[in-house]
Amino acid sequence: MSCERAAKYLNNLKGVISNIKYSPEASEVVDLAKRYVEDTEYYLNSGDCETALVTASYAEGLLDALRMIGKAEFEWKRERRKRVFVGGTFDIVHPGHVELLKEASKLGDVIVVVARDETVKRLKGRGPVVPQEQRRYVVGSLKYVKEAYVGGEDPIETVVKLKPDVIFLGPDQTWDEEELKEELRKRGLEVEVVRMKEKRCIPGGLCSSSLIIKKVLEEFCDGEGY
Secondary structure (H helix, E strand, O other), X not given: OHHHHHHHHHHHHHHHHHHOEEOHHHHXXXXXXXXXXXXXXXXXXXXXXXXXXXXXXXXXXXXXXXXXXXXEEOOOOOOOOOEEEEEEOOOOXXXXXXXXXXXXXXXXXXXXXXXXXXXXXXXXXXXXXOOHHHXXXXXXXXXXXXXXXXXXXXXXXXXXXXXXXXXXXXXXXXXOHHHHHHHHHHOOOOOEEEEOOOOOOOOOOOXXXXXXXXXXXXXXXXXXXX
């Protein structure tokens, strides 16, 4: 991972060095930054990726300092983060949902689509406890989520409209990865499909909406009320 990061760092620095505009008094500092860039390439080619990252950060710091004091003009190239689609009911948000979204966020900006109330009822034989707009609001407030929407009647069409780069599936979601990719390909969308290998929870956590509902019934539905 450090080698991949160092390589991206190096390419970015080379792009800046080749296009930078600077005042004459900044020449020595720019030359020093160039030498650090050369060092970065040397260490990267030698397989010493950690040192390559260090020298790259030195070059970046020098260039940023020059820009900050008005002695140089340039722009860093920023990579567009991938859009990562996560779909689900998210009825009663629990630690399992948070772990799923946390893992998805490692791949890019997470776009969550919560299932419509009617869709949940059709698929599960019962409606959700929490209405769709509230589910969207709650999951959209989590720090791992960039955007959150209520889905349409056709889940595939919803994906096509949002145009994600990646679809992130939970371990128990029933979509077949290859069938999903093929269906999207038919609609002109090439998407990477990634599945989380196993469920995650916190120690002692209730990581299922059904378990939470069961717990509520056990604790509060004994005839005494709240």
